[in-house]
Amino acid sequence: MEKRDFSKSGPRINRKANAGKNTSKPRQRFFNKNADKKTMHDRPFKDTTVKRLGFSPFQIRLIQSILSSVLVDGKPLDKAYAYWFAKVKIQALEQGFLIKQINAMFRRLSFYAIVCCLKRPSDLSRHINWLILAYCAEQEWPLPDIDAEGFDRAGLKERIKIAKEDELLNEGCPVWLNELCTKELSDKWPQERKALAKEPSRYIRANALKTTRENLGHVLSEEGVVTRPVKGVYSALEVTSNAALFRTAAFKEGLFEQQDAGSQLIPPFLDAQPGMRVIDACAGSGGKTLQLAAIMENKGVIIALDTEGWKLDDLKKRSRRAGAFNIETRVIDSTKVIKRLYDHADRVLIDAPCSGLGVLRRTPDSKWRDLRPRIIELKKIQQDILSRYSQMVKVGGIVVYSTCSILPSENELQVKEFIANSNGAFELLEDKTLYPSEGFDGFYMAKIIRKA
Ligand SMILES: C[S@@+](CC[C@H](N)C(=O)[O-])C[C@H]1O[C@@H](n2cnc3c(N)ncnc32)[C@H](O)[C@@H]1O
Structure with a gap:
């Protein structure tokens, strides 16, 4: 499991002299790993009561455990949810309520760090209870009675007010992200930044x-x-x-x-018809593969490829549930898997690995680690994938290259470089960027035809 490093994402703003003390504490386990599931089951939960009164002591313990898994142990947030909600079974409505609140904390971690008089979001890993208090204070909920030694309660309201006036803090945008996107998107960035700070539909x-x-x-x-x-x-x-x-x-x-509505626009863009041979080259767990099967009315064949076998196993389970019977899966464990499919398909979808900056609203923990070094690697992988995997389409066939990024350097600039290096074998027919400010998640799609 990939670990998150929260150490380098601090916002650059002047901090008050009463900055938090580094009171390192031993790591806490808030819920016993062997928590008795029976006692947690089906507790009555009234959404409206919780909204008015804030968190119950039970909920606080669960939130502490989830925050600790991510901020201290470095687990991705979705894995922490999966782990804790499997262990501590609660009513669906209550689970939804907690996910909403915890996502909101992660969406603006730098904001809450400053409200807690801490320098960096990573400092919150030593002050999980401070984060909960700052969050409750901002919601204007009563502050829960939890151990928060050293937490500066005086002036909380004032610090919240000041932090709200700082756009980057209020929109939960780390400095690295702001620098990168300002460089790539210039005037367009502020509205996308604002949109990415919102709760997704x-x-x-x-x-x-x-x-x-x-x-x-x-x-x-x-x-x-x-x-x-x-x-x-x-x-x-x-x-x-x-x-x-x-x-x-x-x-x-x-x-x-x-599936995000923006993502649902990508498979139809491939223009796959019933009876065709289609390759979904980076199929993952098959979000788009299943949609392609439906578009093709289960007729013809889809070869779903990925480097991760476990994702394709997931895809198989999902296809059974969906009643999709025209999907074959193949793990890419050598370059031969691709070479054997050269000149094979009518359509090839390359839903490439990318920074995921277009879907940050759904992965609010991912931005608190500087992704720039990873993006440099990803761009090399994208160009390599484009040049090799595009050979799987027949002459006259269509390749769609897509990402869930809004960076031109992962999108149109990659396609431009690929076309320029193809010596006339490929031509761009049409491309589109969906921006988060338009409502859905951010995506890019390019339709390319093979001419020779
Ligand atoms: C954006 S995700 C795909 C999401 C998927 N198409 C969907 O709609 O749910 C990119 C996928 O590319 C896979 N991947 C990474 N490197 C790859 C490579 N060299 N060749 C093929 N797939 C790769 C990843 O495992 C990941 O599943």
């Missing part, structure tokens, strides 16, 4: 192999889930109620997948 994709979008809306409403169709994305519904989607019968029956 929830979208699902109706699985056309089993239902229609309209029917799915009805079925879900019978299960208490409120949705509305998304304009401009024929397969997408926005979920507007606080629902436990994965516990619905509709999900178990494979009627839908959770």
